[in-house]
Amino acid sequence: MKKLIVILLAVAAVFGMTSCNSSSPSKVVTSYYKALQAGDLEKAMTYTDLTSDEEIQKQIEKFNTFEIKVQNFEVVSETIADDGNSAVVEVKQTVTSAFNSEPKEDTKKLNLVKVDGKWKIHE
Amino acid sequence: MNRVSTFLLLISLIFTGCHKKVTPVEYVLPDTVQLQSGDLAFRTGISKESRAVTTLDRNSIYTHVGMVVWTDDGWRVLHAVPNERASKQEEDSVKLEPIGTFFRSDRAEKGGIYRYPLTPKDTQQLREHALALYARHPLFDNLFDAQDTIAFYCTELVYFLYLQELQIDLSEGRRHNLPLYPDLIFCTDVSRNSKLQEVWSFH
Numbered sequence: 001m002k003k004l005i006v007i008l009l010a011v012a013a014v015f016g017m018t019s020c021n022s023s024s025p026s027k028v029v030t031s032y033y034k035a036l037q038a039g040d041l042e043k044a045m046t047y048t049d050l051t052s053d054e055e056i057q058k059q060i061e062k063f064n065t066f067e068i069k070v071q072n073f074e075v076v077s078e079t080i081a082d083d084g085n086s087a088v089v090e091v092k093q094t095v096t097s098a099f100n101s102e103p104k105e106d107t108k109k110l111n112l113v114k115v116d117g118k119w120k121i122h123e
Numbered sequence: 124m125n126r127v128s129t130f131l132l133l134i135s136l137i138f139t140g141c142h143k144k145v146t147p148v149e150y151v152l153p154d155t156v157q158l159q160s161g162d163l164a165f166r167t168g169i170s171k172e173s174r175a176v177t178t179l180d181r182n183s184i185y186t187h188v189g190m191v192v193w194t195d196d197g198w199r200v201l202h203a204v205p206n207e208r209a210s211k212q213e214e215d216s217v218k219l220e221p222i223g224t225f226f227r228s229d230r231a232e233k234g235g236i237y238r239y240p241l242t243p244k245d246t247q248q249l250r251e252h253a254l255a256l257y258a259r260h261p262l263f264d265n266l267f268d269a270q271d272t273i274a275f276y277c278t279e280l281v282y283f284l285y286l287q288e289l290q291i292d293l294s295e296g297r298r299h300n301l302p303l304y305p306d307l308i309f310c311t312d313v314s315r316n317s318k319l320q321e322v323w324s325f326h
Contacts (some may be wrong), residue, residue, distance in 0.1 A: 059302060061179065065178050068301070099267065
């Protein structure tokens with residue numbers, strides 16, 4: 001019986017850790033950039049803390065108007081605040097837009113906040 | 124014969140039309156306009172980035188800005204601009220161009236000169252700083268990072284000169300946010316400065 005409890009606890013711990021990882025700040029940022037790379041702006045917005053339709057459409061309009069597109073990205077670092085409610089994820093990104101004749105390569109720091117227990121990119 | 128002549132005339136007209144190139148016209152500033160170093164030269168371009176700025180920022184009259192400077196060769200505009208290179212081998216950089224070239228017909232459909240109230244000492248300081256900066260041949264700031272002082276985008280350049288030389292924030296703290304970009308100083312952030320006075324404009 002004790003063995004069974006230990007096994008169940010171990011399984012629960014593994015599941016718990018997996019679930020934490022899948023919603024880590026880095027994972028959310030990765031999903032956001034992947035959606036942008038795929039041109040799925042609506043999906044990308046679900047990883048942000050924008051909630052109203054007006055805000056979301058305004059942000060999508062910015063991407064479209066300035067032809068902002070992600071070519072490549074790589075998460076460089078992740079820092080979670082001591083209180084566990086905010087985080088900063090550093091991303092090395094290659095972006096093209098109406099502003100640049102050549103792709104722009106730089107490092108962008110994204111701020112994340114916890115909204116209803118989920119990490120969201122703060123816009 | 125008449126038919127043949129008409130046909131030939133039509134063909135020649137079509138081909139002339141096809142090969143006709145519109146030559147850009149240098150703008151001639153009216154003699155009545157009295158410039159001074161430090162004046163801001165605004166224009167609205169016809170490039171896709173200009174269109175993007177006006178589409179997103181409906182309040183924006185202008186999409187590009189530079190600073191007027193007196194040089195040994197006459198009045199010039201110091202400005203940072205992308206996609207105006209003589210060849211693909213060159214890099215986008217800060218340019219010092221005649222006023223007429225800055226407002227050239229293929230680059231400006233609207234334009235204006237605006238003045239911040241300055242003392243003669245202020246204008247002299249701005250002029251010297253602008254020419255010293257140009258001598259370094261800084262590049263256009265493709266990263267749009269207003270924190271650096273190595274490369275500049277258009278509004279960053281005039282903002283930097285006024286702030287560093289005269290401690291005047293032309294943008295009065297206004298910024299625009301674009302996704303995946305740092306906070307940007309748009310033309311409208313500068314043109315909305317309450318102390319700017321119009322010297323001259325064309326639309």
